[in-house]
Amino acid sequence: xxxxSPPLFTMRLFxxxxxxxxxxxxxxxxxxNGAPSADVIQLRFVRFLLALFAGFSLSxxxxxxxxxxxxxxxxxxxxxxxGGALIGYLIGLGVSLQSPFSLxxxxxxxxxxxxxxxxxxxxxxxxxxTELLVLTGVFINIFASSIVFLVAYFLNLSLDRIIYLLFGxxxxxxxxxxxxxxxxxxxxxxxxxxxxxxxxxxLDLIALGDEEAHSTGVNPEMVKxxxxxxxxxxxxxxxxxTGIIGFVGLIIPHITRxxxxxKHLTYLPSLxxxxxxxxxxxxxxxxxxxxxxxxxxxxxxxxxxPFFFYMxxxxxxxxx
Amino acid sequence: MKVFEVEKLTFSIGRKKILDDVSFHxxxxxxxxxxxxxxxxxxxxxxxxxxxWKKESGNIKIWGKELxxxxxKELARxxxxxxxxxxxxxxxxxxxxxxxxxxxxxxxxxxxxGRDKKDVELAIETTEIEPFLDKGILNLSQGELQxxxxxxxxxxxxxxIVFDEPLLHLDIKHKVWVLELLARLRASxxxxxxxIHDFSMAFSYPDRFLLLKNGKITYTGDREKQDELVKAFxxxxxxxxxxxxxxxxxxxD
Numbered sequence: 001x002x003x004x005s006p007p008l009f010t011m012r013l014f015x016x017x018x019x020x021x022x023x024x025x026x027x028x029x030x031x032x033n034g035a036p037s038a039d040v041i042q043l044r045f046v047r048f049l050l051a052l053f054a055g056f057s058l059s060x061x062x063x064x065x066x067x068x069x070x071x072x073x074x075x076x077x078x079x080x081x082x083g084g085a086l087i088g089y090l091i092g093l094g095v096s097l098q099s100p101f102s103l104x105x106x107x108x109x110x111x112x113x114x115x116x117x118x119x120x121x122x123x124x125x126x127x128x129x130t131e132l133l134v135l136t137g138v139f140i141n142i143f144a145s146s147i148v149f150l151v152a153y154f155l156n157l158s159l160d161r162i163i164y165l166l167f168g169x170x171x172x173x174x175x176x177x178x179x180x181x182x183x184x185x186x187x188x189x190x191x192x193x194x195x196x197x198x199x200x201x202x203l204d205l206i207a208l209g210d211e212e213a214h215s216t217g218v219n220p221e222m223v224k225x226x227x228x229x230x231x232x233x234x235x236x237x238x239x240x241x242t243g244i245i246g247f248v249g250l251i252i253p254h255i256t257r258x259x260x261x262x263k264h265l266t267y268l269p270s271l272x273x274x275x276x277x278x279x280x281x282x283x284x285x286x287x288x289x290x291x292x293x294x295x296x297x298x299x300x301x302x303x304x305x306p307f308f309f310y311m312x313x314x315x316x317x318x319x320x
Numbered sequence: 321m322k323v324f325e326v327e328k329l330t331f332s333i334g335r336k337k338i339l340d341d342v343s344f345h346x347x348x349x350x351x352x353x354x355x356x357x358x359x360x361x362x363x364x365x366x367x368x369x370x371x372x373w374k375k376e377s378g379n380i381k382i383w384g385k386e387l388x389x390x391x392x393k394e395l396a397r398x399x400x401x402x403x404x405x406x407x408x409x410x411x412x413x414x415x416x417x418x419x420x421x422x423x424x425x426x427x428x429x430x431x432x433x434g435r436d437k438k439d440v441e442l443a444i445e446t447t448e449i450e451p452f453l454d455k456g457i458l459n460l461s462q463g464e465l466q467x468x469x470x471x472x473x474x475x476x477x478x479x480x481i482v483f484d485e486p487l488l489h490l491d492i493k494h495k496v497w498v499l500e501l502l503a504r505l506r507a508s509x510x511x512x513x514x515x516i517h518d519f520s521m522a523f524s525y526p527d528r529f530l531l532l533k534n535g536k537i538t539y540t541g542d543r544e545k546q547d548e549l550v551k552a553f554x555x556x557x558x559x560x561x562x563x564x565x566x567x568x569x570x571x572x573d
Contacts, residue, residue, distance in 0.1 A: 070409050205420055207410050211403040214372045216476065217396030217424030262410040 015259055016270065023273045030280050046182065047170050051283050052276040053186050054170070054245060057238050059256070059275030060193050060268055061231035062249020067203045067264070068224045069119070073130055073311060075249030076235045080140035082246070084114020085232070085239040086165065087144050090151045100172070100240040101181065107236035114140050115228055141244075168245035168297030170283050189234055196230060199223060200264035207262070245279075245297045247304020252278055254311070321348045322384070323480060323511045324369070329378035331361075331368055331535075338364045340535040342378070346528065351502065351512040355519045356532035357557055362515045363404060365532070366484045370401045382480070396424035400478030402469060404485040404515075411456040414468050418443060418453075421475030436475075443474035446501070463494035470501070481505055482513045487522075499525055519553070524566035531556045 030051075031044050062075035069079070076082050088110030092103040118140065122132035145166055152162050164171070174182050202223045205213040210220040238245075252275045253267075260270045279296075282303075286294040324346040331339040338361045346352045354362050367373045369380055371387055380387040382398060390398070421443065422436040444450055447467045452460065460468060466486065473481065483502070487495045495518065503525055506512045516522045531539040531552055539552030546563070553568060554561050560571035 067409065070407070072409065201420070201423055204412075205423060207412075208408045208417075208420070209406060211367075211372060212406065212408075214392065215370065215396060215399075215401035215403060216420060216472070217393040219392040257410070262412050263416065 012260060012266070016273075019259070019270070019273050019277070023277050026277060026280055030284060046172075046174055046179070047283070048280070049183075049186050050170050050172070050241060051279045052272070053189055054238055054242055055248065055252070055275035055277070055279030056272045057189065057193055057234045057275075058245060058248040058279075059252035059271040060196055061235060063253035063256075063264075063268060063271060064196055064199075064203060064227045065231060065249070066253060067207045068220075068227050069122075069133065070207075070209065071130055071133055072254070073134060073250065073308070075247070075253075076231060077141070077244060077246040077249065078134055078137040080114035080118040080137040081111045081232055081235045082114075082239055082244045083137070083141040083144035084117075085111035085236040086244055087114070087147050088236065089165075089240055090144075090147050093155060094151060099178070101178070101185065103240040104237045107240050108233050111232040111236045111239075112228070115232060119228070144244075163295050165243040166297070167295035168243040168300070169286075169293070169295055170242055171287075171293060172241055185237065189237055192230055192234055194269075196227065197265070197268045199226065200268060203264040203268075207264075243297065246301050247308065248275065248278065248300050250311070251300075251304055251307050254307075322346070323348050323350075323382065324352075324513065325379070325381040325384075326369060327379040327381075329365075329368065329375060329380065331364060331373070331376045338535050339368070342532070342535070342537055344530050344537065344540045346511055346513060348511055349506065349509055350528055351506045351514070351526040352528045352530060353519065353522060353526035354513070354515045354530045354532065355517070355553075355556070356538075359534075360532040361535040362532055363484055366401070366403070366482060366513075366515060370399060370482060371395050372403075393424040396476060396478075398478055399480045399482055400473035400476045402473050402483040402486055404488060406465075406469065408457060411458040413453070414449060414455050414457060414460070415453040417457050417468060418449075418471045418475055421472040424476060439477050440475045443471040446474055447471040462489045463491060466490055466494060466498065470498070478510070480511045480513070484515045485517060486514060487516060487518050495521060520568050520570070523563075523568040 027048065031041060031048055036044065058076060061081070065074040065076065065079055066072050085107040088106035088108065089103050091110070092106040097103050097106070118133060118136040121136045122129055124132075148162060148165055151157065163169075202213070202218045205216050205218045206220055206223055213220050213223075252271060256270050256274045257267055259274070260267050278300075282299045283296055286296045286299050322345045326345065327343050329339055329342040330337065342361075342365065344352075354365065356362050364373070368375050369387075371390070371392070382390070382395075387395075419440055422439060425436060425439075444453070447470050449464070449467050449471050452464060452468075455464075457465065457468060466489075470486070481502070483498075486498050486502075490498065499522055502512050502514065512526075514522075514526070526543075528542050529539060529549060529552075530537065533556050538556045539549070541549070543549055550561055550563055550568065561568050562571050563569075
């Protein structure tokens with residue numbers, strides 16, 4: 001056994017265990033630091049659940065979008081799902097819907113429109129062109145921001161609200177009456193995202209290209225439609241509660257792949273830990289760095305944008 | 321027994337007809353070679369005949385049943401297809417890659433069974449890829465990669481083998497290796513359909529030929545009337561050819 005590295009499997013197990021322990025410790029700290037009262041714990045728990053869902057949802061949607069578009073830069077924000085959802089949300093506000101639950105519906109419809117436009121514009125012969133994908137997504141997001149400002153002007157939205165919509169925040173208040181409904185919706189959201197794990201083998205094959213997947217027995221169109229619909233529903237729900245949180249879906253899948261490997265069956269579930277941990281940590285920084293709360297999306301973008309440039313540079317070198 | 325039957329197949333992109341009234345068939349245990357100049361519609365034919373692209377009009381039957389009546393999984397259990405382009409997103413290991421070949425034979429989320437393991441092992445043995453099972457698929461030479469891709473097709477254990485340009489980018493040793501492997505597979509009872517550019521070298525292998533030019537069939541038939549066949553190759557490729565020791569070579573004069 002001298003000089004032999006432990007088998008890959010044991011290494012992976014060890015890494016998962018390590019991340020899991022770290023995740024538990026940080027969750028405990030997030031919920032219970034500073035000896036809080038029961039009421040505070042309940043408030044924190046709602047926020048904790050939302051952070052965990054946001055982290056998991058954004059990362060797993062990013063991961064599966066990267067696979068089905070054959071593009072490592074895809075994620076809900078960059079493919080226009082989040083921007084579309086925000087437009088739907090604002091239209092919902094315009095026709096005087098109030099609760100984030102009811103606003104999820106128009107958000108969902110428009111997120112589908114957003115991703116449909118991006119995908120149609122960017123796909124050339126079955127795989128998406130990076131520059132077209134990113135450009136279209138960015139334009140949909142700029143379009144969404146312009147609508148935010150227009151709507152803000154007509155509906156008298158506060159500056160805080162605008163910032164939170166565009167840069168994301170977990171600072172939401174859920175009334176006691178809505179609490180049960182919130183838990184149920186979040187639970188359904190988790191189930192919906194977890195159902196993507198059932199497509200692991202199909203995704204493994206689609207990562208090899210549509211032709212390869214089809215000749216091995218997968219119907220790529222069916223898998224793609226399923227993924228687009230599930231990520232649109234979950235992102236729309238998330239945007240209605242938290243606004244846009246960018247770049248999580250880009251960074252986390254990439255880092256998670258490098259730790260846990262590229263098989264979707266092990267990699268997708270691990271995103272609950274890594275994505276959750278990243279969002280909890282970012283949120284902790286956002287709310288405790290200064291006496292006032294920073295918008296969460298600005299923290300994630302602060303990490304995400306340099307990472308985005310790093311990925312572009314890396315791809316540029318590889319293509320030479 | 322007609323394994324593969326195509327009738328009056330037509331396909332266009334925009335106004336351009338890529339395939340125009342194409343009909344042919346392949347019998348059980350035969351090797352069909354499809355050849356034609358660049359842009360003749362060979363790869364399009366493979367993509368439509370394998371169900372990847374939707375046909376415009378015409379009929380495609382496999383074992384007497386319409387192509388559209390099979391599910392994706394059923395098709396993959398019958399037909400092993402090697403497409404010409406291959407652009408994987410991630411660098412997975414050769415072993416993981418070959419194991420994905422058994423997908424169509426397993427149920428929903430079911431894992432690796434004993435019989436599948438045998439198919440994978442046989443595929444690895446046949447293609448002699450044992451030495452680089454732990455390598456990443458993006459770190460292989462062209463010849464190694466082609467053997468690994470073929471191993472994945474063989475792990476499907478298909479009765480019909482469809483290879484689109486299997487010799488592309490290969491050195492001469494690997495070209496001969498692929499042709500000999502296909503000959504062995506046909507000898508074991510499989511039906512083989514190949515698109516091959518380098519027909520000079522492959523000429524002695526197939527039982528039946530399909531020559532295409534501008535989306536139209538210029539010749540279809542077996543090798544019984546050899547002079548006619550050589551003449552058809554000459555007309556299709558607009559080049560003078562001589563048959564020499566089983567090789568169909570360009571004429572220098």
